[in-house]
Amino acid sequence: MPTYEDTDQNRPSTESHDIGTTLLDILPIPHTTQPGSDPEKHELATTINDEPTLSHALATDDYEDKGLAQQEHDEEVIDLGWNEKKHDIPAPLVGGLGNEDLWLLIRRFNKQIYHVKEVPTAVPGNLDLNIADEEEFSPDKLRANIERFYMTVVIGLLGFVKHVMRLRSWRETRRTAYFCTAYSIAWVADLIIPLIALTLITLLVYPRSREILFPPAPLAMVDSSTGGIQKPKAGVLGSTESATGAPQNFKGEAVEQEASNFVNGFTSIVVTSAAGKHPPPSSAAESGDDNVPDPTEAAMAAAEAKSAAAGGKPGAKHDKTKVPVQTAMWTKMRPIMHGIADVSDTWERFANALSPTSPFPRDLCRVRLAALVIPVLLIPLFVTSYMFMKGVTFGIGFGFFGDPIISRGMGWLNRTFPHWQKLLELRNTVLKGVPTNAQLALTLLRIGEANKAPLPPPPTMSEPPPEKPVDITDAELRATGADTPLNATDEELREAMEHDPRTAHETSGPDIDAAKNPKHGKRGSKLIGFFKGTTKGAVKTAIGTDHARAKAGSRHAKNRLGAVSPAHSEDSRVSGPVDFQGRYEGQKGHVYITTKSTIPAVAFSTDSTIEKIGSAEREDLHPLWTLAIGDIAEIKKVGGYGWKAKIVVGWSLGREVADGLQITDRLGNVLRVTALPMRDELFNRLVAVGGQRWEAW
Incomplete structure (x- = not known):
């Protein structure tokens, strides 16, 4: 999710609409109980002006801060730069949102959404484009979900870990001292829980406090072990939000490439492990690997060859576990993929609740979340430590031994209120009206369509990004009070940001180098080239015959x-x-x-x-x-x-x-x-x- 300063320019004007202005919208209760009480009720809409969801309503609303896609025009459909280069596309296309952030959302939307079906019933949280419970599985979709998980959850957790290490290291002395003093006083006064709750409330309702308590720093420049400064893994600080600091042509591009290479790297390790690749001997001539192709290019064949070489008898005929194990694994892939998507959805919703993006309301969900934390602030006034521990241990015991009561209660609930679980989901209660990134992108696309100004696609560049440091401002690197950023001098910061071509290739030892860089050798490369040439000829022949088969009526050829x-x-x-x-x-x-x-x-x-x-x-x-x-x-x-x-x-x-x-x-x-x-x-x-x-x- 793109992050930006939470200023008034990101706040949509909602005076012309009653969107998010009632008390019921602030309370963490479902927008409608229809999914649970009347799941068979069908309501179809034909045009965007019917406003069947909050997304449609926001798309047709009127705003004070308008981009070019929200302004009136005389043309039936206006072209805002569909075939133009990056610098020739006018900005901003949507009010309160930079073009780079808009393109980031659309790029990731294109990779995530493959297949949509119309829903005739009410949608949870009053937002459509939720993931279906029985979504289709495909290896390509699994890869897209893992990449999305990396871009959201992994990068977010990495940022959290590095913030914690910065505090623990005492390098930013004043800030850590303030945290330590506040914690010590609360510990002495038995006010740890109120302190944590008050801090959360402050972070929720006053966004500027986040930059004061947790000043920003480029992710790649912070050492996750020491909390100090380090050289980015890419050898240059070309981006501030990526784990490697790699250069990029567009905002978010480096993280997307990291996610793709994360999946590729993991796959390469798994395939290499399946092939049973051993550490190299002391002399390259002893192994003979320079004369044959790398076996990792055919994972299953290599794994079976390894088993045969060890005296085993690979194949389903002798190995009776092969078919059931592979069947079980592929069967479990769909729920695993769905679980990964659910985690990413929830993470994105919380991120969008903390830093809302226009046209969604700025303060509504933050107030709702803060209101939920207030009872935690008051708990120590009425609950003693003894009462708390008694309640926790009772809950553990009841959960372990109370199955007869729990199962009967759940059966009665399912019979009396079918689909009651849908009403209690976070997206329908605490996070209702808060979009995932895909829902946000769809709302922005609908804004363009509602104004007959379709948003242009993200531009592309064929040139590689330059190997030079990105310009750093206070928005990317800052300290609290009199501390210096990361407790580093200007010279150390400059040295860390400058390009060093050797850094990206550094590993922890020669064994990792040998495993990471498989070599085909001259003969292996020639053999692979031969197969590529013969495959190319076969493919060209097949493409040529498609024309004849299409004329003969073959639908697949057409x-x-x-x-x-x-x-x-x-x-x-x-x-x-x-x-x-x-x-x-x-x-x-x-x-x-x-x-x-x-x-x-x-x-x-x-x-x-x-x-x-x-x-x-x-x-x-x-x-x-x-x-x-x-x-x-x-x-x-x-x-x-x-x-x-x-x-x-x-x-x-x-x-x-x-x-x-x-x-x-x-x-x-x-x-x-x-x-x-x-x-x-x-x-x-x-x-x-x-x-x-x-x-x-």
């Missing part, structure tokens, strides 16, 4: 046509926001969204003149099909090739593979559009432009 970009082609991402290049049943054309008519619709036409901006509203296009936006019930991102074939095509040809979309209406009719270079952008427009309440699958 879906693959145009998915692989031509060699040495220019960037094909030059469509939008109205029309998007693509194919339907193998035919070249454009998907276009028309909002000028009474009923907004999405259609597909093979007319090449549609490429002119604004021509999608003509009546002479004669589309192959048209679907009203309000009738869409499901949108799913699909691959032009299967995920295995996509990897092979990308590896052998080095080209981009354009994927597609599958759109299902409320009657169950399915439309599949393929070879969409701007698939994510079309997906985002279709998800945001209507009044549907979505659920992520």
Whole structure:
């Protein structure tokens, strides 16, 4: 989640709407009891102006601080820079939010959301795009969830650990002394719990206190062992919010690359372990590894080869545990993936509650959370230590021995109030109305659609980020009182930030170096190159035969046509926001969204003149099909090739593979559009432009 100064510029104007102004909104009670009391009640919405959720209502609200996407204009659909470079896109697009933060949210939204279905019932917390209980599992989605977990939870916990080490180290002497004095006085007076509760309340209701009590510092510059200054792992301080400090072209890009490499690195270690790779002998000539490919490229084959070399008999015929163990592991992957997503969702909601982003209200949830802490502040006035310990030990005993009473009570509750668990979830009580990052991104996309100004996609840069230190201000590096930041001199800070190409390659020993850097050798590299060349020829042949098979009527061949970009082609991402290049049943054309008519619709036409901006509203296009936006019930991102074939095509040809979309209406009719270079952008427009309440699958 992007963080910024919590100033008045981030506060939306809510005078024109009664959003978040009633006492019931402040209390930690569900917005509606319908999910538990009447789960079968269906209420469908067709347009964003129906305001079926808080997200839709905020998107259509009027604000004092407006960005370019929130201003009135004469055009039916305004292009705010869909095919422009970073510096040519006007700012801010949304009031109270920088373009870099907006692009960060949309980039991560594109990686996280693959498949949405319309929800006809009330949604928890009055916000849609919650994760479905029975969401689909795929290895790619599991990877995306692990990357998201790293970017939210792991980075957040790392920042917490480093703040604790800074306090414990006494390097920032005055600040640690103040904390120590306050704790000592509270300990002597038996006021530890009131002190902690009062500190939490202060941090919640007065955001500036966070910078005073916990002054910021670049994450990569703080040593997690000593709390002092260190050289960033990337060898240069190119970003302030990442664990390595690596340079980046856009805000948040370094953390996203860290997350991807975190998964890659973990996978590499697991695969290497499956292959049974041993430490290298003293002489490279003794191992013979320079003459063969690295076995980690075929994990299962290498693992079975290792077992065979040790005298075992690999395979399901002799190893009766192989099939049941692998089946059990794959079966448990979906609940594990769902659990990771739930943890990340809760973490993001708390982050967005503490530092709300426009257009969500600034103070509402902070007041609610602070109100929940106030009883903790008063507990020591009425509860003694003896009473507290008696209550805790009674609870432990009742939980252990009271199963007959507990099970009967739960059975009665389930019969009397079905789905009562839904009403007690954090997203429906304490954190109601607080979005995850995906829900926040969807609300921002809806703001653009409500004002006929679709938000442009995040720009890209082909140039690598420069190996130079980022400019540091008080917002990134600060101390409390008379202390110096990290108790370091200006020379030490400058030395830590300057680029050193050796740092990124440093490890703790030669054994780690040998395990981290597998070598194929000359013969191994030639062998891999040979396989790549033969695979490339086979792939080209298969692509060529797809045209003949498509003419013969093969649906699968039609879906693959145009998915692989031509060699040495220019960037094909030059469509939008109205029309998007693509194919339907193998035919070249454009998907276009028309909002000028009474009923907004999405259609597909093979007319090449549609490429002119604004021509999608003509009546002479004669589309192959048209679907009203309000009738869409499901949108799913699909691959032009299967995920295995996509990897092979990308590896052998080095080209981009354009994927597609599958759109299902409320009657169950399915439309599949393929070879969409701007698939994510079309997906985002279709998800945001209507009044549907979505659920992520």
